[in-house]
Amino acid sequence: MISTILEFVKNPHPSQLISAVKELPTNSKYALLGNTAKILLQQLSKNLQPGSIVVEVGIYLGSSTAILARANPNIEVHSYDLFDDHPYDDIHDQLLATAFGAKKDRSLVNVASLLTQYSNVTLNQVEYLKEPIFDKEIDMFIEDASHCDPQLTNTLEHWIPKIKINGILLIHDYRPWLKEGEHRCFPSVNYHVNRLMKDDNWKFYGEVGSYAVFERIK
Numbered sequence: 001m002i003s004t005i006l007e008f009v010k011n012p013h014p015s016q017l018i019s020a021v022k023e024l025p026t027n028s029k030y031a032l033l034g035n036t037a038k039i040l041l042q043q044l045s046k047n048l049q050p051g052s053i054v055v056e057v058g059i060y061l062g063s064s065t066a067i068l069a070r071a072n073p074n075i076e077v078h079s080y081d082l083f084d085d086h087p088y089d090d091i092h093d094q095l096l097a098t099a100f101g102a103k104k105d106r107s108l109v110n111v112a113s114l115l116t117q118y119s120n121v122t123l124n125q126v127e128y129l130k131e132p133i134f135d136k137e138i139d140m141f142i143e144d145a146s147h148c149d150p151q152l153t154n155t156l157e158h159w160i161p162k163i164k165i166n167g168i169l170l171i172h173d174y175r176p177w178l179k180e181g182e183h184r185c186f187p188s189v190n191y192h193v194n195r196l197m198k199d200d201n202w203k204f205y206g207e208v209g210s211y212a213v214f215e216r217i218k
């Protein structure tokens with residue numbers, strides 16, 4: 001199933017791509033993601049069974065959240081973020097102004113206001129390096145937070161054991177073609193992707209839209 005979806009995402013027929021893009025939520029324009037990444041989230045979400053549990057860590061203005069929730073209203077999307085003032089992109093101020101108008105910050109309440117139409121979403125504010133209690137097994141886990149340690153190691157150690165067999169793990173900002181020191185090269189992301197690639201509990205499907213894509217196989 002994953003291979004078929006990845007094939008579609010990497011080489012879509014133009015007419016299929018047009019309908020996939022039309023199905024993206026309007027607030028996907030605030031995503032710190034490229035188009036391939038958006039379509040990947042949409043297609044993986046769409047193919048999940050009803051009742052599936054998706055967890056994402058790092059949501060910024062909730063665009064990835066909206067893409068997942070809209071693609072499949074029958075799944076639960078549990079989203080975690082610091083909801084702090086740190087600018088995660090060069091166009092941070094511009095994105096905030098467009099999303100919220102003047103003088104609004106990236107609080108949970110303000111981000112939630114962009115997601116009111118998705119009743120399958122739960123937003124959660126976390127503190128740095130304090131991992132939340134979560135007692136369900138996970139069908140898809142998406143890591144897109146600081147991409148640096150100690151946060152990345154902490155987050156993966158906490159969440160990975162909760163991923164089901166045949167569950168999906170996505171780690172964002174994986175660009176194996178970049179050299180260390182280059183803009184958008186994250187050594188901690190590379191470290192964990194290389195580690196999981198060698199772990200026989202995981203099948204690695206490669207990089208798609210700057211996500212490292214894994215499936216738990218045992």
Ligand SMILES: C[S@@+](CC[C@H](N)C(=O)[O-])C[C@H]1O[C@@H](n2cnc3c(N)ncnc32)[C@H](O)[C@@H]1O
Nearest residue numbers: 031032058059060063064080081082144145146
């Ligand atoms: C690259 S952005 C996420 C982009 C988002 N997925 C999208 O679709 O646009 C990184 C986010 O990770 C959050 N973050 C950073 N450290 C975190 C942590 N320890 N736990 C949860 N979220 C964190 C930041 O607040 C920020 O919103």
